[in-house]
Amino acid sequence: MSAAVNRAALLVLAAALLAVPQFLPLLNAGFWTNVVTEILxxxxxxxxxxxxFGYVGLLSFGQALYFGFGMYGAALAVTHWNAxxxxxxxxxxxxxxxxAVVAGVLAVRLTWHYFAIITVVFSLIFYFAAMSAKPITGGDDGxxxxxxxxxxxxxxxxxxxDTVTQYYVVLGLTALCYGLLWLILRSPLGLRFEAVRENDRRARLIGINVYLCRLTxxxxxxxxxxxxxxxxxFFGRYASASYMFYHVSGEATVWAIVGGVGTLLGPLFGTALLIVFRELVSTVWENYLFAVGALTVLVVMFAxxxxxxLWSDGLAKLSGRSASQPDPQAGAAEAPR
Amino acid sequence: MTIDKPGTKNAKSRNTKSRNLTRRSFLETALAGGAAYVSLAHDMSAFAQAGGSIVIGHHCELTGGFSSWGYWHNKCALAAVKAINDQGGIAGRRVELVTEDTESNPATGTRKLRSLVQRNNAAFIVGSVHSGVMLASIPVATELKTVYFSSGEATEATGEKGTRYSFRTGTDTYGLAAAGAPWAFQNLGKTWTIISPDYAWGHSHYKEHKAIIEKLGGKVHDPIFVPLDAKDLVPYLTKIPQDTEVLFSVFFGALSVAFYTQAKSMGLEKTMKMYSVAGTIEAIAPADLKGAAEGVYIVENFPRMLKYKDDAFHRDYLKAIATDDVHGREAGSDKVNAKSHSWQSWENLFALKAAIEKSGWKTKKDDQGVIEALEGLEMANSLGHAQGSKLLRKEDHSGIIDCYISRVENDELHVKKTVSRTEMAQMMPVRFDLSKQPL
Structure with missing residues (x-):
């Protein structure tokens, strides 16, 4: 039953996302199209x-580094090479x-807090390098x-x-990315990831190359x-080294945890909740991050x-299963895990 | 609110209605309600644009590195809106100010600018004093086809990165160099070193001052750029060459305090003249530096002391923003006015008022008229333009204003030389013509 409900929910989500640029302007809320773009x-x-973290068991606080490289790769290619x-x-x-290849070769040799620390260190090194390389990166000004x-x-x-074009381009590329990840996580490679996450010694014993799995x-x-x-x-028409700083990685980690790690769409829900919350509260209280922090603590404590x-527990209750029992036919929102 | 008891006529009637509620009638009611809401929302929006209040966005540094300035920009903008509304608004329409905090961060600033225009329907923006925020925002404002007044000093905003939509009534680094550098070269020394934060504002000051000093026959050493998050300036101060005659410093906030106190402890003022722009002493009282700023020369845009521009407009302006006329302190607090910049958040609203009324602007589609009215706008010394008479130059959208070179003496800023707007204009020929850009 829950697999069917998940599939129906996924269809509703897809239809809702497709309707955003048409529906929100009708409510005189066209600005929120940009907010949804940002959420995606x-x-x-x-x-x-x-x-x-959710599939291989490595907690990274350095993903902002690759985000920053993505920003500058795009900005420099457009400004210098008319790409x-x-x-x-x-x-x-x-x-x-x-x-990621350069950092990963060294970083995935480590696990747990050592891995977390080395990802932060990489992020800081390149953050300061980008800040110093002002002629290339624009430094603080971006x-x-x-x-x-x-x-x-x-x-x-x-x-x-055009806000609508921008939205559909971002939605298309985001959906493509989620689709590819869904395929990968259902493939033998995805199963290897999970085996490494659950017990890397056993995984090694059955012939899985743990290092290569983590690096991949x-x-x-x-x-x-x-x-x-x-x-x-492209969304901000702007690239800045400030996005390489580890607090950006921290925010992404919070979004993933609030949404539910180890689930494909959990990060989307977590990001949506916290960004919508930010947009609503920041207009009335400039120190809105206190409220975001409190909300995060509540979610982590009670869910x-x-x-x-929460979603899968609710479905489990409806179908009469125990929340801890896995559903063999679980859909995309919860599985693959 | 009334509560119907069970069994009464009203309650029975409601029960009958609820029994008659079918899926179809529910959907009809919901759709009708939705349609009515959408229609009402559109009507209200049209009213707001065509004849209701005029929404002006304020893109302001309420938090972050520039928050000590942002406090005053916010205060001045709110006071200006009150003054304008008390006088009958703009073209008879009430002004509504919507403020968004840029957090002194360029990326946040662009997001908040979109929010002002697209979410709050701001027709015009009086904008950021943070050069990085300002430069990141101008392309967005241009894309959104919205007039954007900035008050940051990086000259690019009204130069190579300026557009038909970007304006600035105050000075930029080009103007400050034109106003102050020739006098400082003649009176303070011929060999210069600049020390500044490593971002657009400092880089821009270096470029403009170097050009003027070298043109006058002086020498400018390599600049010393300090990271924005530096706490200890001693490693940078020790790099200043021994033969420096004029140390030109450009800092803000906590970095200014660190600069003045650490430079004083090293005794730099004994071997070189200390010269700066008002940004370095904005929102800071020399008295709070315990003598560390004594003797420093500073180019002000608006004299901190009333007596150096003593007229009724200046007095009324200080009264409106509750600031004392000697030290620039706020009544009832220790806060010091960022006076050389925050006046722009007051005056830009009056400049917009003049342009809107001159052009007969009604809605966003009339923006071209406002832009053309702003280009070359003459502003007379008045309560709305208490800093003094000025010109918003047509070609580069730059403010041409009187400037003041002051010296810190006994913890007060005493004006030593007034540079008239005519003298300033002569030293800064037009380099960019933004007025020829298509709209």
Missing amino acids: IWSLLATSVNLL GFWGGTLAGIVAATLM LSFSAPPVFDAFGLKLTLA AFILAGAVAGLAGALFA PRGLAG
Whole structure:
């Protein structure tokens, strides 16, 4: 039953996301289309944290580094090489992926707090390097640029200046990314990730190359964070080294935990909850981060498996199963785990 | 509120109605209600644009590194809106000010700018004093086709990164160099070193001052740029070359305090003249530095002491923002006015009032008229322009104003030289013509 409900919920979510640019302006709330765009982008960064923490058991506080490389890859490709939107996005992903290869080769040799510390250290090193390399990165001021058209042929020109176009481009790329991850996590590689997360010694005994598994997940997470960074650079028409700082990684970790780690769509829900909360509270109270912190504490205390956990517990109760019993046919919101 | 007892006529009637509620009638009612809401929302929006209040956004540093300045920008903007509304508003319409905090962060600033325009329907923006926020915001404001007044000093805002939509009534680094550098070169020394924070404002000051000093035949050493998060300036102060005659410092907030106190403890003022711009002493009282700023020369945009521009407009302005006329302190607190910059948040609203009324602006589609009215706008010395008469130059959208070179003596800023707007304009020929850009 819960698999069918999950599938129906997924369809409702997809329909709702598709309807956002049409529906919100009718309520005189067109600005919220941009907020949903931002949620989609940031959810990718939370997903990159989730891929490592939820599926391979590595808690990274350095994903902002790959986000920053994605931003600068896109911004520099557009400003210096006239790369266009798609070229810039690709440049962002490639830059972040290469950085993830370099950092990952060293970082995934470690686990637990040692791994967390080395990811922070990498993030700080490149944050300060980017701040110092002002002629290239713009340092504290960052780089602002005009976004190139997304499509310009046959007399049709689509630009990100149009909120609706921007939304659908981001939604398409985000959905593509989630779809690919869903395929990967259901594949034998995904099962290997889970085996490593659950017990790396046993995984090694049955012939799984644990180091290679962790490295693959690390590079994959870097590429996802890079896509998020490239999209955010186009969204803000701006790239800044400040996005490489570890507090950005911390925020992404909070979004993933609040949404539910080890679930594909959990980070999307966590990001949505906290960004909507921020948008509502920050207009009336400039110290809104206190409230965000309190909300996070409440979710962690009363729903330790996050929003996705709440959802699956509710479904389990409805179908008469114990919340701890796995549903063999669980759908996309909860599984793969 | 009334409560119907069970069994009464009203209650029975309601029960009958609820029994008659079908899925179809529920959907019809819900759709009708939704349609009515949407229609009402559209009507209210149209009213607000065409004949209701005029919404002006304030893009302000309420928190973060520039919060000590942002407090005053916010205070001045609120006071200006009150003064304008007390006088009957703009073209008979009430002004509504919506403020968003940029958090002194360029990325947050661009997000908040979109929020002001797209969420709060702000028609115009009086904007940021943080150069990084300002430069990141101008492309967004231009994309949103919204007039954006900035009060940061990086010259790019009305130069290579300026657009038809970006304006600034105050000075930029180009203007401050034009106003102060020739006098300082003649009176303080010919060999200069600049020390500043490593971001747009400091870089821009270095570039503009270097150009003028070298043109006058002086020498400018390599700049010393300090990271924004530095606490200890001694490693940077020790890099200042021995032959420096003029040390030109550009800092703000906590870095200013660190600079003055650490430079004093090293005795730098004994071997070189200390010269600066008002930003370095904004929101800081020399008395609070315990003599560390004594003898420093500072280019002010608006004299801190009333007696150096003593007129009724200046007095009334100080009264409106509750600031004393010697030290610039707020009545009832220790806060010191960021006076050389915050006046722009007051005056920009009056400049907009003049342009809106001159052009007959009614809605966003009339923005071209406002932009054309702002280009070349002459502002007379008045309560609305208490800093003094000024010109918003047509070509580069820059404010041409009187400036004041002051010296800290006995913890007070005493004006030594007034640089008239005519002298300033002569020293800063037009370099960019933004007025030819299409809208």
